[in-house]
Amino acid sequence: MLKHCIQAENRKLHASPIWGLFFALPLISAIYGTFNYLQNLEILKDGWYSLWTQHTLFYSMFFFPAMVAAYAAYLWRMEHLGHNWNLIMTSPVRPIDLFLAKFVVVAKLALLTHLFVFLLYAFCGKVFAHLPGVPPMILLAFLLRGALGALAVIAAQLVLAMVIRSFAIPIFLGLVGGITGLLAGSKGLSLFWPYALMQAGMNANKSKDVFGGGDYILFFFSCSFWLVTMFLVAGMFLKKRDIRA
Amino acid sequence: MAGAFRVEVQKAHRRHDLLFCLVVPLIVMLWTGGLLSPGPDELANAYSALFYSIPIANVLILPIVMAVLASRLWDMEVKGSTWKLLYTLQSRRSLFLGKALFGIMEVLLVTFLEMGGIFLTGKIYGYTEDFPISQFFYLTGCTLAVELMLFFGAFLLMLLTGNPLLALCAGIIASLTGLFSAFMPKVVSYFVPWGYFVPLGTYEVANWDQAAHTVTYGTRPYNWGLLIFTVLLVMSLFYTAWRRVQKQEV
DSSP states (O other): OHHHHHHHHHHHTTTOTHHHHHHHHHHHHHHHHHHHHHHTTTTOOSTHHHHHHHHHHHIIIIIHHHHHHHHHHHHHHHHHSTTHHHHHHHSSSOHHHHHHHHHHHHHHHHHHHHHHHHHHHHHHHHHTSOOSSOOOHHHHHHHHHHHHHHHHHHHHHHHHHHHOOOSHHHHHHHHHHHHHHHHHHHTTOGGGOHHHHHHHHHTTTOSSOTTTTSOHHHHHHHHHHHHHHHHHHHHHHHHHOOOOO | OHHHHHHHHHHHHHHTHHHHHHHHHHHHHHHHHHHTOOOGGGGGGHHHHHHHHHHHHHHHHHHHHHHHHHHHHHHHHHHTTHHHHHHHHSOHHHHHHHHHHHHHHHHHHHHHHHHHHHHHHHHHHTOOSOOOHHHHHHHHHHHHHHHHHHHHHHHHHHHHHSOHHHHHHHHHHHHHHHHHHHTSOHHHHTTOGGGTHHHHOOEEEEEEETTTTEEEEEEOOOOHHHHHHHHHHHHHHHHHHHHHHHHOOO
16 A cells, blocks of 8 residues: 555646756756856865755755755645545554655655766766766765765654644745754754755865764764654654544 | 634634734844943933844844744645645635735834834833934834835745745845845945845944044935835735735646
8 A cells, every 4th residue: 555655646746847846956066066166166175075965055055955855745734635634644644654655755766866866967077177086985875875864854854744833934944944953953952953954965165074983973963863752753744643534 | 704713813823823923023122222231321322223223133134033933824824735725715815814914913013013113112221312203203114114024025935836935935035135235335225125125224333433433313305206116015915925825826
């Protein structure tokens, strides 16, 4: 049944305006990041690494949570329209499967966005910045870490979009999450707040690897903890929230 | 129109719009004020730092906030297709003006609370710099004008598509491009109206001492020409939205 739910969620994305956001945000980030890098070559001297900081700075701090929030709110919007909530609550599907299917689809979108960001980064590095060789492997590790941290943000946004029937408010809360994540990161509290995990994983605008001291285990634990917590919250909500006559 | 406005106020009770309008300035002030909580030697420069930071925070947050306010105002009619019913029960003029007036009130509330927050932040942290009154009123006017432009832009998108997704996506993209335009050459920022918070601002970094970690701020002359252009954009967006309501088929 989960497979059918995933197929249904995927169908919602066909010819959806959400793809505009998918292409626009990384593209704008890449244009600005490359421009800024080329304008500040006298300060940014670490080649591929410096270009990475410029490409991912604003994207990972503010706009990734807002973008994921838009993905999540879009997938829940149909359920909040008319009597569709009653329909899904009475359908022969485990409620948690609905949540899980949306999670899989948003995670897939987020992962594709990440890959797109990396492709644009490599392209701009070679074509515009004329950087030698290929991007260092450590940046690929940053990307994978960022994707792992992103899973907690995705689950949190899906919970918010499920609980709040408005389309717009969860997106605003995603932006607020990004800002609070930035503040948590600046105070060294990245592991205690889900919205800071992706930023920390991406190592955006940091001169040294934030997990250079061997904090990987704590990072993985924190990602798992927030992910499981969000799934438990979603499960409890879906169990308690009955149909509305 | 007074009746239509009262109805919008009643609808907003269930949307908790007042709470939302209170939360937004609080976030801006906690963010800018919190980041700028200065040491004793920086208090003499603190209002300048705040006046420099607020347009940058605004350019990041307010395009999405205005898209949220505008989309929620019309989305509730879209969800139940009630706009079709309303068009047959009341004049389009009263419906549009009721919504527009209510939206303007929300924007005014957000602006005045944010501006009040500046004063409050200065009092809380004990800023010693003289409060720049004329700069304060200019910033209020500029913030209000750009917010109204963003609001009616998002409202127009809602009317055109009947789906909040486009208004919100445009808000996110406007926020990103507006933020980037703030760090690009000034001429670029003139081509990004949704980021006008920054070119309309008068405070700029005059000197940054990297070794001592100190920043000195200077001011530019008021940009009246750009402010008038912004007001003209607000009026044209308002008019376009009204024409859209007039022409919308039931």
